[in-house]
Amino acid sequence: MSFEFTVLKEDKKSGARVGQFNTPHGVIPTPIFMPVGTRATVKAMTSSDLIQLDAKIILSNTYHLFLRPGDELIKKAGGLHRFMNWDRPILTDSGGFQVFSLTENRKISEEGVVFQSHIDGSRVFLSPETSIQVQENLGADIIMAFDECAPYPASREYIEASMERTIRWLDRCIAAKSNNKNQALFGIIQGGMFEDLRIHSAKETVQRDLPGYAIGGLSVGEPLELMKEMLTVTLDYMPKSKPRYLMGVGTPDYLFEAVERGVDMADCVLPTRNARNGYAFTRSGRMNIKNAKYKEDFQPIEQSCDCYACKNYSRAYIRHLILSKEISGGRLLSFHNLRFLLKLMEDIRASIIEDRFLDFKQEFYESFGY
């Protein structure tokens, strides 16, 4: 049955759990990391690359696709799955985050947001209703409510007003959503770094009885300790029976902290962005492949890694490609970094099932150098 979430195992010593989330395009094992394909492509990767990496679900951005090529075009193509040749699950965000972080001259009102397109400067309007309409045209399995991801730091007054509006917008999203059983709408909990506002937002959002809930407005520049605090507070008010998605998180430590507290899903552009800049994740820490010490290093990025780059190419070669600004360099490191996070989540799932999650976390932190 679509959108049924089953918890298969709960860690005895933490909030971590292993589950599975059924979607029309397949079952997602949780906790899961979702690679980001902003413009209907995970940068430098094709869909067969992502299958090879065993990505179980990817995320795509409503804001970007709305502006180009347009959701109507993608609908005509048969939806985002067919357009980008990806038949596993997709999650689309609502466009809220991008409207607030990428656009200029935006005007927020109760009705929605008017902003300038970053492509041609034209004035565009996005609201709860249009966001849902666009996401229905895109046809992702999981769609997100239109929210405001407030900046950090921000005043209590700003956060409170924004959070209350996000709840009102959630109701409009629910009302706007058609009866399509193939799309699940997730609500987003906001509230900035204010405990009581987080709790209020969580309670209100959960009252709407949705198939899943997300935590927004974290990992926006605040210290890790504060993020952990807010995460803990928020998760306490989210039902264990529904998937819990922490938005925009993708460094190994944030993923561990999130999973430890009961988060099931996360996404981030970091693995592919880092890759293009020459950074690789390894179990012994972050590697800057441009460093001169890798010049004549003919080992793979990581001996134990099963990714295409590590099975076939050396650090020296990838370093050469990155320094030469060859597309293949960012591509090979994208293979590695995506596989690193996907494999990390596989290992985390295994550790929870084998009742050794916190031990695994400690081993990983020691090895990584956290």
Next chain:
Amino acid sequence: MSFEFTVLKEDKKSGARVGQFNTPHGVIPTPIFMPVGTRATVKAMTSSDLIQLDAKIILSNTYHLFLRPGDELIKKAGGLHRFMNWDRPILTDSGGFQVFSLTENRKISEEGVVFQSHIDGSRVFLSPETSIQVQENLGADIIMAFDECAPYPASREYIEASMERTIRWLDRCIAAKSNNKNQALFGIIQGGMFEDLRIHSAKETVQRDLPGYAIGGLSVGEPLELMKEMLTVTLDYMPKSKPRYLMGVGTPDYLFEAVERGVDMADCVLPTRNARNGYAFTRSGRMNIKNAKYKEDFQPIEQSCDCYACKNYSRAYIRHLILSKEISGGRLLSFHNLRFLLKLMEDIRASIIEDRFLDFKQEFYESFGY
């Protein structure tokens, strides 16, 4: 036996022939198109992509690899084949073309060329001896003599002096080459657009009894008719028993004209460069995927094409990627354009074997719109 060239079939109505050239890394069927991997990577493609496209041999550039990462480093890596994870044949050029086309403040003397590196502005020296040394460190199957590819147009005096020096440089290349049986040195025939100089250069070069010969200094901006004339003149003085390589040619018409006159090998950056700029080769002509008419065109680039892009993605999707400046766009079109030329050469080989090369050429020209 390495570097044995066998003509398997000669066309009765033209100079076209089908052959095979044995190299230490495998047999090359001819006529063949060689994708260019300037900096030890065919742009945006990995070695497994090239295997999937069934590239039989690739070309890499001595000039670029000499400057970065350096031929000594590649030698330490076990040679270019291991460095870039490609175990089929490789041909390296001599660096001559790049020294004359890419560098500033170069000084040509009998000894060699001093030029400024395009990477860090440092002064670098390349000569017949250093070019051979670099190419031996790289370890390609086929290496090229250090020559001057003269510009077009150029005076008879300039061309004659340059061509004579190229012959003297060839003798120095032959003398500099070690006794390594795994590398074949090809001489390069120059002579600009002067028939008698072409003939003189061809006779002198062929006298050196090398395992193969190249025609340089064509397709440098001269009209197609002049190119064909010079090609015909030059090929008349090249033995049929050795592979004949026309350097820097990669549009379908130039390939047909070359093969018709007896050329066996060609290379060009065009398929991948065009791809990154949004141009696709098709049997019905060149397609500019950015054109608005492809906006909602959900057909593949070319229905009959067996490449990864055509099997999996639509024109509308690839257009979206190219307009969005996504790496995947150039990558998918590179798949298509490379496969297009490789398949064209497969079809040309088949047409020669089946005694219908000129018919095939005519059909292709009519369909392509030449």
